[in-house]
Amino acid sequence: MDRSPASRPAVPEEDIIEAKAFIDLFMIAPQTLVDQTGFACMQLGTGCAISLPSAPAIGLNRILGIAALDDLDTAYEWMSKRVGRRYLQMSAAITPQQKGDWIREHGLLAEGNGWAKLRRAAPRTPLTHAGEVITRQVNGDEADTFGSMMCAGFGFPTNLIPLWSAIVGKDGWTCFFAELEGRPIATGAMYASGGYAWLGGGATVPEFRNRGAQKALIAARLNEGAVQGVRTFVVETAQPSAGEPNISHANLIAHGFEQIYTRMNYRFPDGS
Template sequence: MDPYPSDVPRSANEDAIEAKAFIDLYQAARQRLPGEEQFDCISIHGGCAISLPRAPAIGLNRILGVGVPEDLDEAYAWMSNKAGNRFLQINMDAASDELRHWIEAKGLRAYGPGWAKLRRDASAGSLPPSGDVKTRKVRRDEAELFGAMMCAGFGFPENLAALWSSIVRRDGWSCFFALDGEIPVGTGAMFASGSFAWLGGGTTVPSFRNRGAQKALIHARLQEGAVQGVSNIVVETEAPSPEKVNISNANLAKMGFVHCYNRSNFIL
């Protein structure tokens, strides 16, 4: 049985806002990272290709939101000249036969469990309780701390902290700390454009995990989205499976997010 509701519409908008967030992240950080990091990104008809070879995350080394073979040819050629691991993310349930043939012709193979895309109405009136953990926005003078915490949480090299500190107080972005008293113990970010917002950057220091920090950060960003007047908020997690507990996915479901579709990861 399909565990997800069959009446949830699929839309390129969910990928488009995510791609726009990463394009803006690139624009914010490209001058702050040294040239040897080879940070690069291109926009392709509502999607993007992004490369930061020393970042271990798929999210910074992938083709996203590109589903037409001629656009994929452009993205694939661009990505082929980049170092490090490189990936293509595709919603295969919505893929055309032409797109499937393109993937087969390139000899691409699926990698890992894929990602689940979730969406929630941004209405603040239907928000569940936030829990006991307090949150607040990151101040401009805390940008370096925010960046360092993000790197630590995602296992990035410390000298990539400027990647994340660059979005603090930047137009379109809202950055939050979860607090233990007055001490930051978790991070979360939101990028908003038009009627959509995207959530990312959710990390918690190891000693404070499983104590409600991420639930509080999700709540804070949902409230912020409602204040900014967006209609839909989207986010991704690893695709859930019966074999592996997915705490992030469960937390988001409790906060009212519903499954839209899964994206397969193909290694290039």
């Protein structure tokens, strides 16, 4: 099995910017939260292994942006010492036979339909949004409100509020509220670096869903990113299926995003 540097597979730029965002999220996390939750992250090349056991989301308990087998071995060994549900994420399009063999040898099993990865270029002219919802950037003194809304929207425990509050106002990050009659009802975040931007943090207060908040937040981030010099935007959401339509996926397609690949979630065996 050839593992020479010349044969090392390339990681998609769309995964690299996402990994950068989560590495930065770890770097700016309050030390008290890191100590209390066991939050940890290891950077490997353009990717990372990240672990926050108290977070129920795959996004904070996974290996991402790693394709070389040597790096996968290192990440797997590190992640195996962690607890909770852990995953390896890899694009189905860049999983050749040797990667498939590696995944089977380590007992990882595909779970669910995977995540759809989407991309679009920056808008040439500002996008408009019709409707009663308006958007604005989050002010520094509203960081706790932003973090609280994100945790509530994603079902995270309240002790993780400081994690999401910490990104407000930090270099590379731009955070938004969607408001209805002056009340924040939804959140959205953008991390930009090197001409790319990753969109995340889209959460809506349950009683205000289906009011157009996330559509407005997509447009707001595209417009702001274009002002900041972003050339390419990327985002991921659950892969839709015939029996399970995905509103988030539909909203992104309606805003000019194109699905470029599906990334599978391979779960670590219990007890590893």
